[in-house]
Amino acid sequence: MSGVNWPGVWAIFHHEMTRFFRTIMQSLLSPVLSTVLYFVVFGAAIGGRIQSVEGVEYGAFIVPGLMMLTILQQSVSNASFGIYFPKFSGTIYEYLVSPVGWIEVTLGFVGAAATKAVLIALVILLTSFFFVGVHILHPVWMLAFLVLTALGFSLLGFIIGLWAKSFEQLQVVPMMVITPLVFLGGAFYSAEMLPPFWEGVAKLNPVLYLVSGFRWSFFGLADVPVGVSLVAVGLMIAACCAGIRWIFATGWRLRE
Amino acid sequence: MTGIIQIENLSKQYGSGTKALSDVSLTIQEGEIIALLGPNGAGKTTLISIICGLVVPTGGRVLVGGHDIRTDWRAARKLIGLVPQEIALEPFEKVINCVRFTRGLYGEGPDDAYIEQVLRSLALWDKRNAMTRELSGGMKRRVLIAKALSHRPKVLFLDEPTAGVDVALRREMWEVVDQLRRDGVTIILTTHYLEEAEEMADRIGVINHGELLLVKPTADLMGEFGKKTLTIELTAPLAMIPDALSDRGLRLSPDGRSLAYEYDTRAERTGIAHLLGDLAGQGITVRDVSTRQSSLEEVFMSLVAEPRQEVTA
Numbered sequence: 199m200s201g202v203n204w205p206g207v208w209a210i211f212h213h214e215m216t217r218f219f220r221t222i223m224q225s226l227l228s229p230v231l232s233t234v235l236y237f238v239v240f241g242a243a244i245g246g247r248i249q250s251v252e253g254v255e256y257g258a259f260i261v262p263g264l265m266m267l268t269i270l271q272q273s274v275s276n277a278s279f280g281i282y283f284p285k286f287s288g289t290i291y292e293y294l295v296s297p298v299g300w301i302e303v304t305l306g307f308v309g310a311a312a313t314k315a316v317l318i319a320l321v322i323l324l325t326s327f328f329f330v331g332v333h334i335l336h337p338v339w340m341l342a343f344l345v346l347t348a349l350g351f352s353l354l355g356f357i358i359g360l361w362a363k364s365f366e367q368l369q370v371v372p373m374m375v376i377t378p379l380v381f382l383g384g385a386f387y388s389a390e391m392l393p394p395f396w397e398g399v400a401k402l403n404p405v406l407y408l409v410s411g412f413r414w415s416f417f418g419l420a421d422v423p424v425g426v427s428l429v430a431v432g433l434m435i436a437a438c439c440a441g442i443r444w445i446f447a448t449g450w451r452l453r454e
Numbered sequence: 455m456t457g458i459i460q461i462e463n464l465s466k467q468y469g470s471g472t473k474a475l476s477d478v479s480l481t482i483q484e485g486e487i488i489a490l491l492g493p494n495g496a497g498k499t500t501l502i503s504i505i506c507g508l509v510v511p512t513g514g515r516v517l518v519g520g521h522d523i524r525t526d527w528r529a530a531r532k533l534i535g536l537v538p539q540e541i542a543l544e545p546f547e548k549v550i551n552c553v554r555f556t557r558g559l560y561g562e563g564p565d566d567a568y569i570e571q572v573l574r575s576l577a578l579w580d581k582r583n584a585m586t587r588e589l590s591g592g593m594k595r596r597v598l599i600a601k602a603l604s605h606r607p608k609v610l611f612l613d614e615p616t617a618g619v620d621v622a623l624r625r626e627m628w629e630v631v632d633q634l635r636r637d638g639v640t641i642i643l644t645t646h647y648l649e650e651a652e653e654m655a656d657r658i659g660v661i662n663h664g665e666l667l668l669v670k671p672t673a674d675l676m677g678e679f680g681k682k683t684l685t686i687e688l689t690a691p692l693a694m695i696p697d698a699l700s701d702r703g704l705r706l707s708p709d710g711r712s713l714a715y716e717y718d719t720r721a722e723r724t725g726i727a728h729l730l731g732d733l734a735g736q737g738i739t740v741r742d743v744s745t746r747q748s749s750l751e752e753v754f755m756s757l758v759a760e761p762r763q764e765v766t767a
């Protein structure tokens with residue numbers, strides 16, 4: 199990676215992380231609070247009826263799903279807001295006139311957004327230890343899935359932030375697309391619990407592959423083969439990178 | 455000789471259809487200070503934005519330090535610092551961190567000694583730990599200048615550096631520019647004030663409707679447009695200018711009630727005292743005198759009007 203302006207990458211990354219740590223309490227408090235609520239509502243209410251899913255206690259079964267839900271939401275919102283804010287305040291000009299290209303800007307912004315999302319997901323994992331006993335079968339794979347997913351969706355969020363022309367647009371995609379995909383992606387149930395037709399439909403949802411792979415790293419159970427999950431994340435990362443590269447090459451919504 | 459900035463046949467048409475620049479060519483030498491003058495919407499900011507990489511041109515090309523801004527943009531941009539027309543700053547950031555951040559973006563390692571020097575030269579050192587949102591407008595503009603200087607650019611663009619800046623600060627700004635000139639920095643600035651261009655620039659370019667109408671050394675331009683007109687109102691109308699005064703370049707108004715005399719304000723002798731004495735000598739009594747300087751608007755008017763006169767001639 200010679201030719202990359204590393205001080206530039208660091209400047210952006212550091213700047214973004216500073217903002218995160220300046221508001222560390224808000225950044226961590228709300229995800230932790232919602233996790234606790236999920237445990238109370240889903241774990242206690244539903245878990246009372248569903249004792250276990252495929253041999254895993256229901257409370258523990260939803261932990262990977264909860265972490266995924268958080269990581270997708272945090273990645274998308276961090277990255278989209280991270281780049282939208284300078285567009286909104288006008289400070290974007292600095293990124294456009296300095297010797298940083300799509301690589302530096304992406305590494306800086308997306309790297310920071312993904313780092314924050316991973317940190318928050320780990321805090322949620324810690325929180326869940328207070329409620330259920332979770333044993334992680336493949337911790338290294340668990341981290342790998344976490345990081346790859348955070349990267350994939352931070353890249354997606356970055357594109358959303360580049361595309362958005364208003365705060366409404368900035369929020370509509372996460373709300374209308376990401377959240378439903380997560381809920382329908384088997385975060386709180388196994389796809390096999392669905393009738394065959396809906397199981398087929400669910401398998402068209404890319405998030406299912408992430409949740410499935412991630413859950414496998416915890417319990418060794420998967421709706422789809424783990425390799426397929428990895429390929430799905432890899433494809434998503436590659437597609438988003440190509441998109442961002444195109445945006446910077448053409449100046450779309452940046453240099454118009 | 456090739457300049458540090460070479461602009462060749464540059465054009466820009468915005469998506470909205472506005473033609474903001476047409477076929478602009480200009481070579482700027484290293485160490486030169488050039489002022490771009492022009493009314494609102496003339497295309498000054500567009501020209502600067504293209505050179506800095508904010509706007510993609512629709513035609514032509516620009517070389518900065520010999521590097522094409524489209525193909526060799528990293529090398530070109532490292533040489534440039536930009537102070538934009540609109541103030542845009544991260545609101546919840548300390549002044550000094552803002553400047554450090556920009557230095558990082560330009561690929562430079564930390565150098566707090568140099569940053570201190572920049573902040574001191576802009577009278578911002580006392581404010582280094584203040585949040586940018588706590589600063590006044592003039593201070594914010596100086597922070598933008600500090601940011602633009604953070605990586606020691608060879609070329610500095612100042613887009614209306616003194617807009618909204620009080621008189622005292624304007625003087626300070628001119629001094630900053632003067633210091634940069636001594637350091638050998640090439641400066642391109644835009645302004646609406648002829649006086650300001652005169653004070654700072656080696657050359658002045660006039661832009662209107664996206665066209666670069668002229669570029670001339672400041673001294674030449676001020677010679678042409680720095681003229682004043684003395685209007686002498688007479689107590690009694692004259693039928694014609696007396697022969698004794700015919701070589702003074704006087705113009706008699708159609709009603710014969712006033713004489714107009716054009717003179718160069720920067721000439722050592724304006725000839726006014728002599729003229730008034732000679733008028734008295736001819737028995738012509740003066741009721742009142744007034745002077746008027748050709749304003750920037752008139753500069754534009756005369757520049758824009760000239761081609762039309764050629765057509766009708």
Ligand SMILES: Nc1ncnc2c1ncn2[C@@H]1O[C@H](COP(=O)(O)OP(=O)(O)OP(=O)(O)O)[C@@H](O)[C@H]1O
Pocket residue numbers: 454468469470472473474492493494495496497498499500501539
């Ligand atoms: N992003 C844009 N999209 C469409 N048109 C634009 C854009 N920016 C500028 N223009 C148009 O291009 C023309 C030149 O604008 P520019 O900002 O370059 O003028 P200027 O000389 O800097 O004016 P001012 O003295 O007011 O700053 C104007 O007609 C303006 O409306």
Ligand SMILES: [Mg+2]
Pocket residue numbers: 498499500539613
């Ligand atoms: Mg302008």
